[in-house]
Amino acid sequence: MALSVGTKAPDFTLKSKGADGLRDVSLSANLGKKNTVVLFFPLAFTSVCTQEMCDVTAGIGGYADLNADVIAISGDSPFAQEAWAKEKNISLTIASDLNKTTAKNYEVLLDDLIGLGSVSARAAFVVDKSGVIQYSEQTPSPKELPNFEAIKAKLASLK
Numbered sequence: 001m002a003l004s005v006g007t008k009a010p011d012f013t014l015k016s017k018g019a020d021g022l023r024d025v026s027l028s029a030n031l032g033k034k035n036t037v038v039l040f041f042p043l044a045f046t047s048v049c050t051q052e053m054c055d056v057t058a059g060i061g062g063y064a065d066l067n068a069d070v071i072a073i074s075g076d077s078p079f080a081q082e083a084w085a086k087e088k089n090i091s092l093t094i095a096s097d098l099n100k101t102t103a104k105n106y107e108v109l110l111d112d113l114i115g116l117g118s119v120s121a122r123a124a125f126v127v128d129k130s131g132v133i134q135y136s137e138q139t140p141s142p143k144e145l146p147n148f149e150a151i152k153a154k155l156a157s158l159k
Contacts, residue, residue, distance in 0.1 A: 002108050002123050002138040009038070009127040010105040014095035017078035025071060025095040027127060035068040035134075035158050036127045037151060040108050040120040042142050044076045044084040044094075052122075052145050053090045059148075060092055066155040068126075073097050075119050108138055122146065126154045134158060 003009070013026040030036045039056070041049045053072060056063075063070050070092050074081065078096040085094055103109040103120035110121050124146035126135035135154040137146050 002121075002136050003106050003125070003133055005133055005136050007133045007136075009125065009131050009133050010102070011131070012073075012095075012097075012102045012105070014073065014097055014102060015078045016093055016095045017082040022078060025093055027071070027131070030069050030127075030129070031131050032129055035066070035129055035155055037063060037068055037070045037155070038106070038125040038127060039070065039072045039146070040103060040106065040123040041072060041074050042110075042119040042122060043116075044074060044080050048122075048143055048145070049074070050084075050088055053085075053092065053094070054088055055145075055148075057090050057092050062152065063155070066152065067158075068155050069093070071095055073102055073120065075100050075103065110142075124148075124151055126151055126158070128158055 011028045013024050015022050016025045072094045075097050081094045097103055108121040108123040121138050122142050123138040125133050128134050
């Protein structure tokens with residue numbers, strides 16, 4: 001199961017691809033500055049993942065108002081993530097955990113999903129400015145979305 005509240009969040013540096021090329025995305029870049037919502041999702045180009053990322057994109061201003069940055073992570077390549085984001089108008093930061101180390105470190109790696117091999121579970125973490133997990137949720141199945149109202153309530157309490 002996912003890392004628990006009160007745990008120091010493992011730092012990560014992952015690649016993200018945008019129009020300006022590949023760039024590094026890290027949790028530590030936000031430390032001391034803002035809270036971070038870390039969202040793990042199984043696979044780009046799937047219906048539930050698309051719904052989740054489009055919904056978060058539509059409400060991204062609300063996270064900024066709560067002094068939070070959102071980083072979405074999957075095991076897809078950064079190039080596939082970029083193509084998906086362009087196609088679906090997803091504007092939040094999506095980072096590639098191609099080797100699945102970050103999913104392992106957050107204890108959200110599923111051994112096998114419908115015969116496709118290991119992927120990250122659908123999970124959400126709120127990491128405060130000091131790097132401590134303040135909210136942790138792994139959904140019971142990849143078809144279920146995290147409780148975004150609870151995530152926003154936790155962010156409001158940290159503001």
